[in-house]
Amino acid sequence: MKLSLLTAAGIFLPNEKAAARYALETWQPPIRKLFLQFTEYEERPTTEVIVIHHAGFPDGDKDSSAEEIHKFHQEVNGWAGIGYHYVIRKDGTIEQGRRPNMIGAHALHHNKNSVGICVAGNFDVAKPNHQQMDSLKLLTAWLCQKYELDPVARGVIVGHRDLNDTACPGKNLYAKLDDVRYYCRDFNR
Ligand SMILES: [Zn+2]
Known part of the structure; x- marks a missing residue:
């Protein structure tokens, strides 16, 4: 109300x-809604984990939009659409990918209980900028509140590499996940 x-x-x-x-x-937090079209829709039964990714294009650190990733995941991967629920652009804008309550396609064997956030860039070669980190902290704090998650509990806010055999979200973003966890804890106190 x-x-x-x-x-x-x-x-x-x-x-x-x-x-x-x-x-x-x-x-x-301000979230830009794009109303992307998906070929299938399946509701996620539960939300217990927030998985942080980077776009990680091998040709280097660059911006990418939810629309570009959506197109790539549909046309190249043959998926229902973008696998992530949120994309954080280089200027800090948060874009909506999959609908928040849909099962994502971002962490093999862990999609049915998790939300996926992709931070644009390649953080094996570069560092996430301040606007991106600020947006990531706000978005994650809000998700912890929305789904009643304890941000500092083990396995709640994780990097993709904690779940699957991948370098994602890159060493430079992975190193900042504790900052995100403590920000969320203090935000929701
Ligand atoms: Zn990933």
Whole structure:
């Protein structure tokens, strides 16, 4: 319910702490919705893990959009569409890939209980920039809140390499995952 509706109904928040809690519960990071078309749709039964990826194109560190990855995953991989639920561009913009409640295609054997976030770039050769890290922290904190996950519990916020035989999300992003976990813990306190 919107705050204006609550106040219009004569329900007032008793103090600042409640107002802050209300703001946190209704807050959401800006996400650019692209309404991509998928060839199949299957709902994810549960969400227990947030998997961090990089785009990791072997020809180097570059930006890539959810639309480009969507096209690639459909036409080259033959998938239903983009495998990730979110893509974080080089300028920090968060783009919607798969619908949040769809089963993704980003971590073999782990798609039925996880959300996949792809950070654009190749972090074996470069470092994620500040805008990307800020967006990744906000998005992950919001997802932990939404799915009631403990960000510092083992196996909740993981790099793709923790689940499958891959270098993803690159050593330079993998090294920053503890920063993300502690940010999320403090954000949701
Ligand atoms: Zn990956």
